[in-house]
Amino acid sequence: MLHTLILIAKLIRESALFALTSIVANKLRTVLTLLGITIGIFAIISVFSVVDSLERQIRESISALGDNVVYIKKWPWTFDTDLQWWQYANRPSPRLRELEEVQRRTGSVEAAAFLASTRRRVEYLTTSVESVSIAGVSADYDQVRNFSLHSGRYFSQTESSAGRNAIILGYDLAENLFPNTDPIGRSVKLFGHNMTVIGVFEKEGLGGFGDTHDDSAVIPIQTLAQFINVDQDRYGPFIMAKPHPGITNAELIDDLTGVMRSIRRLPPVAENNFSLNETSLLTEGFDELFAIITLAGWIIGGFSILVGGFGIANIMFVSVRERTSIIGIQKALGAKNYFILWQFLFEAVLLSLIGGIVGLLLVFGGTAIVVSVFEIDFLLSASNILLGVNVSIVIGLVAGFLPSWSASRMDPVVAIRSTA
Amino acid sequence: MIRVENVWKSFDEQPVLKDISLTFERGKTNLIIGKSGSGKNVLMKCLVGLLEADRGRIVYGDLDFSAMGYRQRRVIRKELGMLFQGAALFDSMSVTDNVMFPLSMFTTMSRKEKEMRAAFCLERVNLHGADHLQPSELSGGMKKRVAIARAISISPKYLFCDEPNSGLDPPTAILIDKLISEITEEFNITTVVNTHDMNSVMEIGDKVVYIYLGELWWVGSRHEILHTGNKELNDFVYATELMRTLKK
Ligand SMILES: Nc1ncnc2c1ncn2[C@@H]1O[C@H](COP(=O)(O)OP(=O)(O)OP(=O)(O)O)[C@@H](O)[C@H]1O
Ligand SMILES: [Mg+2]
Numbered sequence: 001m002l003h004t005l006i007l008i009a010k011l012i013r014e015s016a017l018f019a020l021t022s023i024v025a026n027k028l029r030t031v032l033t034l035l036g037i038t039i040g041i042f043a044i045i046s047v048f049s050v051v052d053s054l055e056r057q058i059r060e061s062i063s064a065l066g067d068n069v070v071y072i073k074k075w076p077w078t079f080d081t082d083l084q085w086w087q088y089a090n091r092p093s094p095r096l097r098e099l100e101e102v103q104r105r106t107g108s109v110e111a112a113a114f115l116a117s118t119r120r121r122v123e124y125l126t127t128s129v130e131s132v133s134i135a136g137v138s139a140d141y142d143q144v145r146n147f148s149l150h151s152g153r154y155f156s157q158t159e160s161s162a163g164r165n166a167i168i169l170g171y172d173l174a175e176n177l178f179p180n181t182d183p184i185g186r187s188v189k190l191f192g193h194n195m196t197v198i199g200v201f202e203k204e205g206l207g208g209f210g211d212t213h214d215d216s217a218v219i220p221i222q223t224l225a226q227f228i229n230v231d232q233d234r235y236g237p238f239i240m241a242k243p244h245p246g247i248t249n250a251e252l253i254d255d256l257t258g259v260m261r262s263i264r265r266l267p268p269v270a271e272n273n274f275s276l277n278e279t280s281l282l283t284e285g286f287d288e289l290f291a292i293i294t295l296a297g298w299i300i301g302g303f304s305i306l307v308g309g310f311g312i313a314n315i316m317f318v319s320v321r322e323r324t325s326i327i328g329i330q331k332a333l334g335a336k337n338y339f340i341l342w343q344f345l346f347e348a349v350l351l352s353l354i355g356g357i358v359g360l361l362l363v364f365g366g367t368a369i370v371v372s373v374f375e376i377d378f379l380l381s382a383s384n385i386l387l388g389v390n391v392s393i394v395i396g397l398v399a400g401f402l403p404s405w406s407a408s409r410m411d412p413v414v415a416i417r418s419t420a
Numbered sequence: 421m422i423r424v425e426n427v428w429k430s431f432d433e434q435p436v437l438k439d440i441s442l443t444f445e446r447g448k449t450n451l452i453i454g455k456s457g458s459g460k461n462v463l464m465k466c467l468v469g470l471l472e473a474d475r476g477r478i479v480y481g482d483l484d485f486s487a488m489g490y491r492q493r494r495v496i497r498k499e500l501g502m503l504f505q506g507a508a509l510f511d512s513m514s515v516t517d518n519v520m521f522p523l524s525m526f527t528t529m530s531r532k533e534k535e536m537r538a539a540f541c542l543e544r545v546n547l548h549g550a551d552h553l554q555p556s557e558l559s560g561g562m563k564k565r566v567a568i569a570r571a572i573s574i575s576p577k578y579l580f581c582d583e584p585n586s587g588l589d590p591p592t593a594i595l596i597d598k599l600i601s602e603i604t605e606e607f608n609i610t611t612v613v614n615t616h617d618m619n620s621v622m623e624i625g626d627k628v629v630y631i632y633l634g635e636l637w638w639v640g641s642r643h644e645i646l647h648t649g650n651k652e653l654n655d656f657v658y659a660t661e662l663m664r665t666l667k668k
Contacts, residue, residue, distance in 0.1 A: 021512030329508050332470070333570075334497065334525030 036308025037355025047297025136224025348400020356392025
């Protein structure tokens with residue numbers, strides 16, 4: 001048994017040698033056929049890579065938002081009730097005062113924070129940046145929103161509650177204002193006042209929802225409240241609430257609904273005049289979108305691969321016919337049928353694999369370009385490489401089987417007639 | 421030894437071999453001669469099993485080849501060396517790989533063993549140093565030598581050569597003939613050569629078999645062939661001006 005296996009292994013190697021030389025000998029024909037496979041694998045794997053990368057980024061930015069955080073807002077993220085837009089417009093915005101009530105009266109909320117934002121100019125000495133998004137956040141913002149600091153620290157309890165002039169800069173903003181200096185401990189000018197930089201956020205890159213800290217600055221809500229009325233609609237105020245571990249989103253929403261209704265003293269018949277938005281629901285739409293893109297990738301790639309597969313089958317039939325006498329001589333010199341079969345099958349797989357690998361290389365090149373030009377995190381994953389390779393092998397096997405079978409069954413007398 | 425007993429073969433009702441009975445002995449170079457279309461190749465293909473005889477038997481040693489199935493015949497095919505017309509080397513493989521091919525197919529030798537055997541065979545056909553050349557880099561005579569080396573690589577008991585010196589200049593043709601004859605004696609092989617070259621007949625014909633229109637017309641040695649009264653054989657032997665001049 002072992003003996004037979006070793007022999008087969010040897011024969012496959014011999015076959016491979018034959019196959020390789022024939023592929024090299026027919027370069028142009030080979031290249032043309034492989035184009036189909038190359039395009040097919042390129043289409044499928046690049047679509048997969050795009051979908052993978054987008055999915056990962058969206059998942060990352062959602063987890064930055066906190067994937068179980070509920071946003072109490074005037075506007076819903078998705079319009080699925082039968083209210084008219086003006087009915088939403090007439091709603092009151094969440095207020096800073098309501099945050100304290102939410103914190104006090106809910107049982108399921110572990111941490112909650114209030115956020116309102118505006119746009120202002122920020123200056124440091126002679127440098128200034130216009131229209132920077134300035135967010136005022138309440139003390140527990142750091143427990144609700146996931147972020148990390150590049151340097152410095154988050155607001156202390158006193159800075160938050162007393163509304164001290166402390167500011168945390170986004171990474172890109174800090175780069176712009178302080179190209180050559182460490183910003184920590186320096187003062188920037190905002191609302192005509194000096195604010196001490198106490199921290200810089202880590203670079204977050206392109207988030208899925210444009211809520212990155214990179215170009216903005218964050219100050220305590222009590223500080224912001226000294227310059228603007230943070231409860232006003234135009235500052236887009238909202239409350240974020242994060243549940244205790246083990247609390248489901250449904251429970252949290254129930255709790256928040258009850259508390260918000262009682263804070264706003266809504267009679268039982270009245271509609272909610274606030275929206276409770278779940279980050280986890282955001283992904284649902286994307287799942288569908290990705291399923292469609294993936295399907296499109298398979299269809300486009302599938303057609304190319306089908307064409308490529310027929311091309312390979314055709315090449316192999318030609319190749320079998322061209323090598324009729326060689327097959328005859330091989331058989332006369334002792335080659336068994338399966339040796340011939342393997343030889344051609346191996347050639348077909350090798351062809352298909354070369355096409356597929358070129359396709360993968362194109363995807364790889366493409367990702368490198370996208371990464372360097374658009375600075376987004378986009379890569380050809382190992383599992384997609386494996387998928388591309390496997391698809392190529394299967395195509396080679398399927399397309400090559402019939403020609404190889406016909407070669408192996410060839411009558412040696414017919415095969416050898418031209419020679420002996 | 422190979423025994424051919426009453427072999428018949430027809431194509432489309434047209435008999436090509438008619439009741440051929442013959443023996444080919446060990447250590448001897450047996451030549452099958454005859455005009456084009458007389459059936460030499462058909463006889464040879466029947467011998468090696470590339471064609472099945474309609475009637476009659478072919479016996480290798482004491483094994484009835486005709487009665488065997490494809491698988492059983494592999495035992496005998498292992499002992500058959502074949503030299504195809506025009507050498508028929510694998511163009512994609514080096515000289516050494518060509519010579520090693522039957523070893524890979526029929527034996528379980530390691531690569532080292534195969535290489536050693538190939539080197540030995542190439543040495544025997546005076547081609548040492550050509551082992552890594554490609555067939556395209558060889559002259560016609562060298563290709564023939566490689567083909568001979570490939571045919572004898574499996575240490576065959578039987579060697580079949582189809583017009584081994586076709587397409588070669590006379591001195592090279594003689595060299596190839598001589599090589600086949602030497603190897604036949606040296607390794608005690610039963611060799612069957614299919615040819616229509618009278619030079620070969622005179623140089624190496626231990627036993628000469630003349631086929632005429634599918635029939636066994638004459639059997640004898642190269643010494644006897646010049647002095648036979650057989651008209652059809654004489655027509656073949658003295659077909660050239662050279663032979664006619666020599667006769668006088
Ligand atoms: N497979 C086949 N099918 C039909 N007819 C065949 C086949 N093989 C040979 N023949 C016929 O048998 C006859 C003998 O052919 P063969 O090849 O044996 O001639 P030959 O003696 O070798 O001639 P040459 O010296 O030209 O090679 C020819 O008429 C040929 O057409
Ligand atoms: Mg012939």
